[in-house]
Amino acid sequence: MKFAHISDTHLGQYRSIKEREEDSYNAFRQTIEKSIEEKVDFVIFAGDIFDKSNPPNDAVLLMMQQLMLLKEKGIQSYFILGDHDQPKVEQNPIHWLYKMTGFAHHLDYQEEGPVKFKDVLLIGFDHHGDGKDVEELMTKFNEIDLVAKEHVGHKILVLHQPLTEVHYHAAKGSGLSANDLPKNFTYYAIGDIHKNYEKKYEFLGGPLVYPGSIEISSTEPIKESPKGFYIIDISTDEAIPKWVELDLRPRFEIETDAKDLHNTIIELIAKIDDTRKPLVSLNIKYQDWDEIKLEIGLLKEYVLDYSINMQKDEKQYPLSVSESGNIDDEFRRLATKNVGEALAILAFDKIYPALNENKQEVKQVIIKNFEDYKKEKQK
DSSP: OEEEEEOOOOBTOOTTSHHHHHHHHHHHHHHHHHHHHTTOSEEEEESOOBSSSSOOHHHHHHHHHHHHHHHHTTOEEEEEOOTTTSOSSSSOOTTHHHHHTTSOEEOOHHHHOOEEETTEEEEEOOOOOSTHHHHHHHHHHHHHHHHHHHOOSOEEEEEEOOOTTTOHHHHTTTTOOGGGSOSOOSEEEEESOSSOEEEOOTTSSSOEEEOOOSSOOTTSOOOOOOOEEEEEEOSSSSOEEEEEEOOOOOEEEEEEEHHHHHHHHHHHHHHOOTTSOOEEEEEEEESOTHHHHHHHHHHHTTOSEEEEEEEEOOOOOOOOHHHHSOHHHHHHHHHHHHHOHHHHHHIIIIIHHHTGGGHHHHHHHHHHHHHHHHHHHHO
16 A cells, blocks of 8 residues: 655745746646556645645646546545645635545544544644644644554554754744654654655654655745655555655756856856756855846846845955964964065064063954954955
């Protein structure tokens, strides 16, 4: 028996760039096609199916079409709600449409209790926010751990929560960690973090897995890291996850400086397929904006979208006394580099020896003044 674990599809994002919106739809279609090719028995959507709780009609229709396709192939679908799916006001989320039409089952333990697919136990919770909400979730963990312990066969826990081990800053508000999870499940199907993560903890009964998002979301930086989902084989006592990478629009991360920018862009353009313009992230060190703006303008017509992180290449004065072990030699090197050999000789061979009576104190004064000088130059 096998199932697919998909999360953070964020359908309906990128409304301002039609090609990027279609990219996310294409990625979603791939997950369903590949799940069917793998002959899975069921599919789990671990939250954030849509980017907003009131998604556009084409996103709602696409989800319906793909769920219908799965059902035609005899594949059952299960879902939970992520934070993006949940309405901000008291109303039923759009996902209820799929539940009411019988195309998918909502894994909400608080409403539905445990669910079984053949001999597989499925327990899920919609996203819980910080504070008291998470405390209530952890109380439920104790309850479902007993349910899982008594079940013979695979037991899958489905959540949409960040964990401190995976993303500390995202999870620090909730304070939820892997150690807080119930221990008797054989697979932990989790969503929310947009980078794939897979680990088997000794204190858990099976692998803890985040598939990550299937496309770069509108809030993520452009990165070359792969996107995809998991196929999990549960035909034996052990749940064995397999990563499935998706074929997405090309992405490039480029780090360069103003001097090499032209050649870097020319090399990049040579790699570009005109039928599928890439996404590009540029990290540039520069001194003068005018010297790079024309080069960046050249790139625009060859890419669909790009981001630029510019760092002004200020002149640096590295002080590495610990490496040289000799502060006199280090100051002599810095002085020669920045004021010239003649003035350096005057300072170190004539003026500096004259202050020999309290040499250590003078060194501290020089260090302070030199640091102040560096700060002033960098403003």
